[in-house]
Amino acid sequence: MKIYLPILFLFVLALQTSCSHSTETKVENHWPHAGITYEIFVQSFYDSNGDGIGDFNGVAKKIDHVKELGANAIWFMPIMPSPSYHKYDVTDYKAIHPDYGTMDDFKNMLEVAHSKDIKVVIDLIINHTSSEHPWFVESRKGRDNPYRDYYVWAQKDTIADFLNKKTITLDSDNIRQWHDPGVGEDFYYGFFIGGMPDLNFDNPKVREEIYEIGRFWLEEIGVDGFRLDAAKHIFPDDRAEDNHAFWKEFRSEMTKIKPDVYLVGEVYDMKEVVAPYLPGLPALFNFDFHYTLLKAYEEEDGMLLAKNQKEILDFYQQISDEFIDATFSSNHDQPRLLNSLGGNPRKLKQAITILMSMPGAPYLYYGEEIGMLGKKPDENIREPFLWDIKANDTGRTTWIEAEYSIDDMVTPLAIQKSMSTSFFNHYREVIKLRNSNRALALGDLSLYEEELAKPLMAYYRSYKEQQLFVVHNLSDQTLSIDAPKDFDKVLFTLGLGSLDDMVIDLPPYSTLILSKD
Incomplete structure (x- = not known):
């Protein structure tokens, strides 16, 4: 009988990982x-x-x-x-x-x-259209075309110093922004590629x-x-x-x-x-969250992400108290999250737990x-x-x-x-x-200020009368931490994390969320 490998693997994983939470409350x-x-x-x-x-x-x-x-x-x-x-x-x-x-x-x-x-x-x-968009098809016909000014055009001799630009940005590795349409001396601007000419928003x-x-x-x-x-x-x-x-x-x-x-x-x-x-x-979008999450795993530095997120939230609060922090663990431009985490299924489960227990x-x-x-x-x-x-x-x-x-x-x-x-x-x-x-959804973020092992990430989430303490172990070693005073109720556990006599034991890649009675 052929055994389906991914299924067998998940059954083995079940022996290492558990996930539970108590009291059923209203989903909002x-x-x-x-x-x-x-x-x-x-x-x-x-x-x-x-x-x-x-x-x-x-x-x-x-x-x-x-x-x-x-x-x-x-x-x-x-x-x-x-x-x-x-x-x-x-x-x-x-x-x-x-x-x-x-x-x-x-x-x-x-x-x-x-x-x-x-x-x-x-x-x-x-920011741009296709070079096959009707606006651009018209625009490239000549300087007198009514759609010419829908895009950014310049004579070749005025942009000679920019034709072989080598600047690499965070969101583009393209090295040429000015493109020759092959119909004269004028070039058009396309930040990403020639097939995506930039629109002229001065118009x-x-x-x-x-x-x-x-x-x-x-x-x-x-x-x-x-x-x-x-x-x-x-x-x-x-x-x-x-x-x-x-x-x-x-x-x-x-x-x-x-x-x-x-x-x-x-x-x-x-x-x-x-x-x-x-x-x-x-x-x-909070790109810092994604990359700092991965870096925290790579360096087994739990508080790296928590501190960075707190810093970003406080900084944005100075600009607007209505901002929405669009956090993410992966998207269509980055390698799949499980690949970025070295194929470790316990890390994947914990990563989404971190994302869902952080503000945003x-x-x-x-x-x-x-x-x-x-x-x-x-x-x-x-x-x-x-x-x-x-x-x-x-x-x-x-x-x-x-x-x-x-x-x-x-x-x-x-x-x-x-x-x-x-x-x-x-x-x-x-x-x-x-x-x-x-x-967890709406609460403030406060950092755990006491000394703790480097791979641990610990923070508080507070909303009105509800206060939670969250701790994650981002390493392959079992670690312990004293539970904060009065946080003696287990709300959620991942990876067999446990609370005994106010001591939290955290096996590799485990999480524990505690609340007050």
Whole structure:
């Protein structure tokens, strides 16, 4: 009899890892300020028509998965017509990519999501368009074309010193920003690649076009908000104040259409650069959280993450007390989390426990909840979701041949659902814990100030009358710590952490959350 290796492995893991919490309390929806958003790459999610590509009818069919997991919203990676598989170069801002279905299919999916109290946020890519967008096709025809000024153009001799720019940024390893369209002496600006020419936001007509696109999706279609790609690059880096001003204007225009519109921005930089965007983009991705989490495991330095997160939260509080800290453990641009953690399943379970027990509005990347794998190039961290074993998986997409997330390496969701110790059931359990305890979702963060072993991460979460003490052991050694006074009730344990006579024992990669009676 053939033994299914990933299943056997999870059974062995069950002997090492347990997850439980006491008292059943009411599950609440804290979105957007502290709710949970699930990121979906439609192309890889669920294929409803057998063409090998995920689609919105497939998403509609699987909304219950998002609901069962405990997420409150979905963020869709780009969904508009585009010549590329990732669709970050748009050719039509008011349409759905035909591979994903029709606008009616999208509206139906939206209705299903809203009926289950799940919000929908779509990627809006306005820093640039595709070079095949009708605006750019017209723009490149000549200096007198009415669309010429929709993009940034310059004569070759005026930008000679910039043609071979070698600057590498955090969010782009492209070394050329000025591109030759092959139709004269003028070059156009494209921060990322030549196929993505930057729009000219000094042109009021361009800004009005963008606001009209926002109105279309919010008012006519009914989405709940936007994830704003490359928000730092609307204007070049040396025009940061213009970037800040634009996003304030954008937010003002969007709130005229939908007062509670949700806007989350991608500003990939250190906190001092990120913070000034908050007045325009009230939610911003916390890239520091992701990378510091990984560094904390690499260096077995538990308080590194807790201290860094406290510092960021206090810093942002000085800018705006309404900011939304969009934390995440992985996304479509980074290697899959389990790969980044050296394939250690105990670390994966603990990492999501850390994410869910910290302040913020967490984002989950599709497939992370079943331990999907993937490394660069990007296509391989966006591989098809495994709903069932391959022979039974009629909805698994086939647009790419998976290299990492294959049946021999990843246990499909259908099997994990029936296993109490699976990744999926752990994710669901720890999300439920968070959504059932306001201190974890909404509470303040205070650091544990006493001396403790370096691999330990310890902090308090407080909301009104509820106070919790959280401690994680980020090492492969068993460690102990004295429980703070009066914290004598075990709310949650991962990895057989225990409390005995006010002493906390923490086996490798274990977590304990205590409350006061």
